[in-house]
Amino acid sequence: MSYIADLHIHSGFSRATSPEMTPEGIWRWAQIKGISVIGTGDFTHPGWFNEISERLEPAGNGLLCLKKEYLRQDIPQSCRSDVFFVLTGEISCIYSKDKKTRKVHCILIVPDMATAARINITLSRIGNLGSDGRPILGLDAKELLRITLDTSPDAMFIPAHIWTPHFSVFGAASGFDSLEGCFEELTPCISAVETGLSSDPPMNWRLSRLDSITLISNSDAHSPSKIGREANIFEGDISYKGIIEAIKTRRGLGGTIEFFPEEGKYHYDGHRACGVCLSPEETRAYNYICPVCNRHLTIGVMHRVIALADRDNGKKPEGAPGYRSIIPLPEVIAETLKANPNSKAVINSYYKLISALGPEFRILLDTPYADIKGVSNQLIAEAIKRMREGRVHISPGFDGEYGKIKIFEDTERDPLKGQMSLF
């Protein structure tokens, strides 16, 4: 069997997160999305750690599950399924190396509460873990890797959203040009990286030095509805060992589910406040200076990939798993209605679809068009078809602004609607 896992999210104890990010809330939304294994996020936070240690229990497969007394009923019958939790956390390492400020976000995945607790004890000697679910520590990312390795051989350390400009290992503003620059002799202990929303596997395949590294994708969700906007497909029985093995060896990793990278908020270069969005070529033509405010532009992910790439095109390396690109279902619906994704009409339509057809991932990836059309309309079925075929137009995101999706030209909607009325 294959199942979907999202290994990087945040709890309500992180900054700027939804209060619905509780164990129950996450459990509920994982089912709505169609996710079988979800990270707890934030295991370093004392408040969250306390909560998960009380509400979760070992499931017997190295993962955790929600205790019976916390199970909720408000989930459409069509979506109900088992959800397992895996202990994860993210640390923001801010330090200086070679006379440059470095800011590197790192994901930790650990096998059990005892390992999490031991890492917490070590880290609480270094900084205040209670100030944020994703704590900032003045700790070299390499030292964090060492601490992880020293604590447990079954723990995983994964550099997070590796291309994002301000907070990642390859980030243009405060990252490195290579994994070796950051992790030095411990680099061989890095077996996977998280590609982030603004890059997809083909972009990463342009770097031969990443050929042996597993590319994984997660949502980094701060609110329940964002869970699973990127995720991983694993094969085999659900277990902690299985997941870790698959990440380490790529055997048992079926592939990743990806954002269209253009939709990510750092795909292109630019200045949000100045309304300037530029392609890498344009940025070079402007000499990296914003034509509006004359200050340095924020360099996006595409630019950075090109700068570090040693191949022109992203040909799939041998042994690399494939990927599927998606647009979150609410956005697909919103595009058909020309409405805001958070609007009532979209939400109603969303619940109608999942109640009838099952979780979001199934609808986006597998449900036959006829079935979709059967419970909604031609326009939605057509939108999902185009999404699956990659026939969408997205004006790229830049400097923190999400890209804007366009599945239909305005001239297309009406004829398609017209067709609808024919049926």
Next chain:
Amino acid sequence: MVITENQILHGLNEPQIQAVTHTEGPILVVAGPGTGKTLTITRRIAYILSKGVKPEGILAITFTNRAAREMRERTEAYTGQAGRYLFIGTFHAFGIDIIRHTSDRNYRIIGRDDQIEILKNLTGGTTRDALKALDAISRNKNILDGREMGYSDIFKRYETTLKDMDALDLDDLILKAVELLRDRERIGAYAGRFKYIMVDEYQDINPSQYMLIKHLSEFTTNICAVGDSDQAIYSFRGADVENFFNFKKDFCGSRTVVLRENYRSSKVIVDASQSLIRNNVKRIEKDIYAVAPKDDTPIKIIAAADEVAEASAIAREIGKRMGAMSHFQLMQAEESLDYRGGSYRFSDFAVLYRTNSQAGALRDALTEAGIPFRVVGNDKNNRALRDIEKRLAGYLHDGWGSLTLEKILEDAFVSAGEDVLGGLRKNLLLAYMGLPVAQALQKIIDELSLFSSSDAYDPTVDTVTLMTLHMSKGLEFRVVFIAGVEDSIIPYGGPGRDNNDIEEERRLFYVGITRAKEELCITYCHNRSSYGRQKQSMPSLFIKEIPRGYIEYIELPGKDKNRKKPRQQRLF
């Protein structure tokens, strides 16, 4: 290890060379801030060794363990193996050494925690009462005048208790050493071995330490005192800067060398500090000048409405230099960041203040901004940890009956506020509940002992440092903030304090500003709450003593602080 004289003197300036090579007879090295004091002392040790002196013959006394450690590390580059035979340590360490080598009694040495425990029993009061009594007793011992300071009864009972225990406290270590040194017959073999003596921070020695040096000088005249009378800040502990001024009188035929070149701070900071300290009457006049290339970065003076606004302004200034801490902050910024990253790390910043009570607002603001920090000298946390450690050791030693690890930890943590130690108990429990209790307890005790004493500044931990001006002595940071530079905070107290006090406070402020390498930012509030009440506050007179030409003055907007941009003006 053979090192030539040339190598030892390499890179030193003229006065430094004089201080290094003048080895015979007494010498006073007046070392202004950032003038390479430690460098000079370590080279001096290397120089003396290179003349064939045995390392056992050299004694270097420092003010803190940290200074001793640094000096030892830096000396080793020149001495190699021989380094370990040098005596480099604090007065206390030296006191212990004297006692161990020359007394037949086997004293138990008690630390601050034990002292507090004893005094709590004697006074029947709280830790606070005990600390107050402890300060008075310590001061009494250091100044050697036996004056009774309102604790006479407690003092006597305390002394009796120690005597019954055959124990010495830290202050006793010096007194006992002096007592032993008086017996020349007995001590000759030990003390006679030291041919070259160096004393760091000589401006801050107290009468009992002075007596110790004086007695040692009966065995050798090669006494080198190093320090800076402008940085004497410990009179409240009984230190007496007069010892520094009296060096010439005390040690016949002495020579004085003044180190003037400041290698640490920008020219603006050095010049401003000199203008300030010249307002003191009691001092050795000297011209300190900056070696650093010219840099026009002015000293920032920020005026805020209250201590909350002041603290968030400091957090903002740190944030500006570090860049955004999170995506959330980036999204909130009104304008796009000028994006090239900088070179700072959190440990490049220090926030200094006159009294510990100022730390609260600063911690809150830094926590809010997501900036990791460490409060140096916050022994509340430290005491709690040591206390827990002790209780757990008690269980390990005496047994725990049928108690579970969970119950044992609960009991041990009872005295420690859970919030202070942030979830530590839960983590310890979950980490070790799988082990047999005895093994778990041992592991937990080991873990706890790794929490570094927060008394000490730890340069390996990369955080912003919060500490009092007193604690900052001897340290340096790229960017230094001094908060609450207001009347009655610094100089401390209200009317009735005399000129000596003001001069000492000015020295303390001088120590603070000379910690800064690149940037200095001084802040004050118009209103400050004290004991729950808002009170109007005035800028310190020390601010007016900094020439305007060095200053960029920023008045933060008042109430409506979120919207308006700060008004900036440069005053000349």
